[in-house]
Amino acid sequence: MPVKVSEEDVQGFLEKAIELARASGELMREAFYKDKKVDTKTNHADLVTETDGAIERDVIAALKEAYPDHRFIGEETAVDGKQCDFTDDPTWILDPIDGTTNFIHGIPDFAFSLGVTVNKEPVVGVIYLPIPDTMYTARKGKGAYCNGKKITANVIHEVSQALVMSEGGNGRDETVIRTHSDNLHQILTRSRGLRAYGSTAIDLCKIACGQGEAYVQYDLHCWDMAAGVVLVREAGATVMDPTGSGLDLMSRRVLVATSEDLARQISAMLSHIANGRD
Incomplete structure (x- = not known):
């Protein structure tokens, strides 16, 4: 129950x-x-x-x-x-x-x-x-x-108009780093730019208040995103697994975008990384 x-x-x-x-x-x-x-x-x-x-x-x-x-x-x-x-x-x-x-x-x-x-x-x-x-x-x-003061996300639908955020992460597995670098290359080629503030929580705050349109990250943990997930959803953003399925808070990965269209476009660019579970 x-x-x-x-x-x-x-x-x-x-x-x-x-x-x-x-x-x-x-x-x-x-x-x-x-x-x-x-x-x-x-x-x-x-x-x-x-x-x-x-x-x-x-x-x-x-x-x-x-x-x-x-x-x-x-x-x-x-x-x-x-x-x-x-x-x-x-x-x-x-x-x-x-x-x-x-x-x-x-x-x-x-x-x-x-x-x-x-x-x-x-x-x-x-x-x-x-x-x-x-x-x-x-x-x-x-x-x-x-x-x-109430905040809302800056809703857009095309990756060419998006400022995307991601982090290097703490893991140093060579295969994971290479895949992550390839993903960032794909995003940078198609988006307005990349930003990394060194904190998942801050990245998600930026999206919630309209200072960026997407965030994708592998190799993180539930404590990195639990609070931020509520914030970005309440600001109007879409939250999902990078594969396009529903978010699993223990899956150690997340994709946030200010529209579902944008999230799906970014998801299609990515080579996905399985990091195990929290």
């Missing part, structure tokens, strides 16, 4: 996520201007700082206190190689610092990202950029907002 939550409950999830984003942003701002202790995870490009871990611990502890019956998935507490326990229960999916490499290198483009799913469907998304103090919020069926 599907899990039932009230509209009041979902609004409460949104308010709690905003509260935690603001508190986490204070920690991120303070740490940004200090020397950082940096460790690697899977390889030299997959980085983590003590701030990532501290924020995740604080946020999940607060959520467990407020919602003891809910489930929680966090980037830094995910067990390497083990699939996430993703159920119909209300689930909070957290990336404490999306754009850790930017954070480490003194680039202010990084974000706190927190999404909530119910029945495996994203229903709340909060993305907070602490340096410019910019808060993106969305609730399923209620629109997308930036600092309280």
